[in-house]
Structure formats: structure tokens, C-alpha cells
């Protein structure tokens with residue numbers, strides 16, 4: 192997993208004299224004071240001490256190595272935004288620093304990426320500059336939390352954000368131009384008090400002003416400094432929303448419902464604050480942000496996350512995989528014009544990596560234990576179930592192909608290729624099922640006491656709700672409409688199972704094919720027992736003429752083995768259940784193991800077994 196810092200800054204070693212260029216005062220400039228050190232000045236006013244990490248890629252990379260950071264996504268600083276300047280000046284300023292950012296990235300050995308800046312006072316020009324930068328290799332844009340007296344719900348800014356979503360550009364919102372400067376002239380209060388308030392204002396304006404309702408859900412927007420004071424004061428905002436109509440704004444839902452629409456960085460400098468932030472925002476929506484290399488940035492980047500009491504998988508998300516997903520680094524195609532700017536985890540279209548092809552980072556993000564503090568064995572419980580579901584998926588994939596082959600065989604009884612192919616695929620299904628029977632032993636390394644320690648957190652989730660297991664049963668021919676009731680909470684699963692109920696099963700197509708071959712005569716008026724007997728005799732006729740029916744016998748043998756292995760699966764599951772919860776009821780409301788024992792008699796292809804009885808006659 193790559194560690195990705197999404198909030199850090201740079202200044203070029205030098206840039207043109209903007210005051211002289213535009214003929215207006217108070218533009219930022221850099222004053223080099225001694226080797227490796229400089230001051231940022233705004234006109235005659237001292238603004239900030241900086242050092243060579245701002246412009247020297249070697250220094251930057253060495254410090255990234257020191258702190259275990261793989262990738263930095265750098266942005267310029269808000270002092271360069273120029274939102275209050277004439278458009279042409281702000282645009283030229285943006286051009287200069289956006290190109291300088293890419294020059295720095297080009298020397299970053301694939302470990303430096305950039306966010307651009309845009310003249311946000313003019314949404315059209317901002318959209319154009321964003322598109323130019325995205326083509327040139329930027330990953331997105333850093334914007335201020337307001338433009339003069341326009342907050343982020345301003346229609347022009349919303350138009351720009353819409354454009355960001357269309358371009359797939361990540362947006363980092365940075366507080367700037369802090370409120371009430373006359374009351375915060377000293378003690379860095381604009382940074383410690385003003386910035387958190389500005390950021391909160393940006394988020395609240397977007398929520399209550401209805402911006403999130405207007406913007407597409409694929410907008411990737413992140414607020415710096417942990418979202419400022421937002422998370423801590425969300426309860427207050429929600430309370431006002433509930434009890435004061437005037438506090439409703441124009442948003443469609445309560446403020447807390449919008450938390451899932453944005454992310455925040457981790458720059459909060461206190462482990463308790465970070466843990467609270469993760470609990471409020473959700474573990475997928477917090478990303479490492481350091482504010483490096485400024486004095487107020489994190490010293491020992493990532494140490495706050497690493498030293499927190501958050502579970503290991505959540506830490507991994509915060510340190511890198513959340514940002515990789517947010518920035519689109521996993522699926523992104525390298526910019527054709529700037530191949531040297533690709534990062535190690537970017538999957539170039541012609542150059543897949545192991546991780547990008549297999550979606551390993553996303554896969555490793557999918558384990559979310561519910562126990563707090565996390566119980567060690569819950570990870571095993573989740574991973575074992577997920578592995579079963581993956582194999583169920585493969586089984587469905589293969590069995591669907593078997594059905595398709597047998598349908599073709601039924602349509603053309605003289606062709607044998609499809610019968611061989613069906614047998615080949617069924618062999619795979621039996622081997623997979625054999626692994627699935629064995630796999631329960633891994634879960635049996637969990638003590639019953641350990642399972643009981645977190646079992647309460649799982650209710651009412653139950654194996655009854657395994658959509659794919661039920662699909663497998665329906666696909667093979669065991670269709671029980673009553674089982675649909677467990678899928679009412681998930682309409683897609685319900686609809687998929689209804690579809691499986693309607694479609695011909697493997698059992699149906701097997702006997703349709705035998706009918707087409709003339710092995711089975713179907714009497715629609717016969718009772719169930721006689722129909723069953725006719726099907727068993729059809730199987731019998733195959734086995735009696737081995738020389739002519741080898742391929743079909745192979746299919747029948749594989750199906751018999753599959754049936755047998757599924758019963759073994761049921762039995763091993765029951766043994767596991769008894770070992771772990773004894774005779775307790777299930778979380779799905781059944782009587783537990785005594786209910787499950789009733790399922791042991793279920794067979795997909797009883798005719799294959801019946802034929803064996805007939806053979807011995």
C-alpha cells in the first residue's frame with residue numbers, strides 16, 4: 192500500500208516579478224536569505240519562512256523517505272490565488288504556478304503529483320484552466336473556501352465544481368482570506384481560529400445552500416485541516432436544522448446526511464480528534480494531509496495516524512488507499528504528454544500492474560469489523576465469508592456457462608463439443624466446492640468465546656441473506672420462493688433471485704437435452720413420482736450404453752459429485768455451527784443447527800441417485 196499525502200505545498204525557487212509584470216502592488220515574491228532558506232514576502236510585508244523542501248525535489252524526496260511517504264500531491268498556497276485581482280492577472284499567475292508544479296513533479300521520480308489553481312472569480316476561465324491542467328497532468332485543483340463574499344454554494348462556483356466532477360478532477364478546499372482580521376491581528380489566530388471556522392463555513396454553505404443537491408455524486412471534494420471545526424460542531428448544526436426552520440437552508444436532507452458527499456484530510460494534530468473525525472466522517476473519508484513543509488505542518492508525516500488507536504485497516508485507508516481511490520490513481524491512464532509524471536501506482540493503460548489489474552487496494556479496503564475495540568478474530572470471520580462469496584461468484588459464472596452449453600446441446604443433439612465443455616466446467620465446480628468444504632476448518636481456529644465476543648454486533652445479518660448461495664440453489668434447480676423473504680432489505684438481490692426463479696435451471700436444461708436426444712419421453716399428465724421415475728430411467732439408459740454415452744456419463748458423474756460435495760458443505764457448515772454456537776438460535780431467526788440439519792436431504796439431481804438404485808436391480 193502506498194502512503195499518499197494529499198495536502199502539502201510548494202513554492203518554486205523563483206518566479207517572475209508579478210508586481211512589475213502587472214503594474215499592481217502587493218504580489219507575493221520570494222526573498223532568498225541564505226542557502227536553502229527563504230522568506231515569502233507580500234509586497235513589503237513578511238509572510239512566511241520557508242526552506243528548500245519547497246522547491247528542491249531532492250530535499251523533498253529525502254524527507255518523504257524519512258517519513259515513509261510514497262507520494263505527495265502538492266499544491267501552491269492560497270496566498271497565490273489572486274481571486275481579488277483582474278481575471279487576466281489571476282489567470283497568468285495560475286498558469287505560472289501550475290506549470291511550475293508540473294516541472295517540480297517531473298523531477299520527482301514519479302512520486303510527486305500536483306493540484307492546480309484556477310481564477311475562481313471567473314467560472315468560465317476557471318473551467319478552461321482546469322481542463323488545460325488536467326490534460327497536462329494535474330490530478331485536480333486546490334481552491335479557496337470562498338471568493339470574496341461568495342461562499343461555495345455560489346452558482347458560479349457550483350458550475351465550476353460540476354465541471355470538476357465531469358473532468359474527474361479531485362478538489363481540495365483550503366481556507367484562506369480569514370474572517371475578522373481586525374479581531375485576530377496576533378498570535379497566529381487567523382491560522383488557529385480563523386482557518387477552522389472558514390473551512391466549516393465552506394462545508395456548511397455547500398450543505399445548507401443546496402450545492403451538494405445540485406452537484407453529481409461523483410464529485411470528489413476534500414476539505415483541508417480535518418474539515419476545520421465542522422465535525423465537532425455537526426451536532427450543533429443538526430440540532431439547529433431540526434428545531435429552527437430558518438436554519439434549514441435549501442438542502443433536501445439533514446446536514447449529517449451530506450457527510451458522505453465529501454472527504455477531509457487528517458491534519459488535526461491530536462489522536463483523539465482524529466479518532467472522532469473518523470467516527471464522524473467514516474473511515475473512507477479521511478486522508479493523510481500534512482501541510483508539509485510549513486511550520487504548522489505535521490512533523491513526522493503520518494505519525495498521527497500511525498500512533499492513533501484506529502484499527503490497522505482503517506489506518507491503511509487513511510494513509511493511502513482512500514487517497515488512491517479519491518485521486519483516481521488506481522484506474523488513471525497516464526497522461527500521454529507527460530509520461531515521466533506517472534507515479535508508481537498509476538496504472539498506465541498499456542502497462543497494467545498486478546495491483547491495478549486485481550484491484551488489490553480496493554479489495555483490502557473491504558473489511559470493516561463492527562466490534563469496538565476491534566476483536567482480533569472478527570477480521571478472520573469477515574475474510575473467510577468474503578472468500579466464500581468470491582468462490583460462489585465463480586461457481587455461478589461457471590454453472591451459467593454449463594447451462595448455456597447444455598442448452599446448445601439440446602438444440603443440436605448430434606454435436607458433442609458442448610457436452611465435453613459442460614463436463615470440463617463441472618469438474619472445475621467440483622474442485623472449487625471441495626475447497627469450500629475444507630475452508631471451514633480455518634474458521635474453526637476461532638474459539639467459541641471469541642465468536643460470542645462480537646456475535647451480537649452481527650444481528651440481524653445471517654447466512655440466510657447470502658444472495659449468491661441462494662442463487663446457486665435456484666440455478667441448480669432447488670427453487671424455494673419462500674427464501675426470497677430474507678432478501679427484502681436488498682431489492683437488487685431480491686430481483687436477481689426472482690429472475691433465477693423464472694429462468695430454466697441446470698436441472699431443467701439437463702433433461703431438456705436428454706429429451707432432445709430421445710432418451711426421455713415427457714408425459715405432461717403424469718404425476719410427479721412418475722415424471723421423476725421417467726427422468727431416472729433416462730439417466731439409467733445413458734449408463735447402460737457406456738460406449739455411446741461417455742461424454743454424457745461424464746457430465747452425470749460430475750453433477751453427482753457436485754451434489755455430493757454440496758451436501759458435504761452443508762454438513763461441515765453444521766459441524767462448524769455446533770462447534771461455535773452449540774444449539775443456539777441463528778442470527779437469521781432459525782433454530783440454528785437443528786434447522787440446518789433439515790437441509791441435509793436436499794439434492795439438486797435426485798434422479799442421478801435414483802438411477803443408481805435402478806442399476807442394482
Ligand code: HEM
Nearest residue numbers: 579653654655657660768771772777778779780781783790
Ligand atoms: C461462526 C461461523 C458460523 C455460524 C455460527 C453460522 C451460523 C449459521 C446459522 C445458525 C444459520 C441458519 C440461519 C440463521 O438462523 O441465521 C446459517 C445459515 C447459513 N450460513 Fe452460516 N454460520 C457460520 C459461518 C458461515 C460461513 C463461513 C458461511 C459461508 C458462506 C456461511 C453460510 C451460510 C449460508 C449460505 C446459510 C444459509 C443456509 C441455508 O439456508 O441452507 N455460514 N449459518
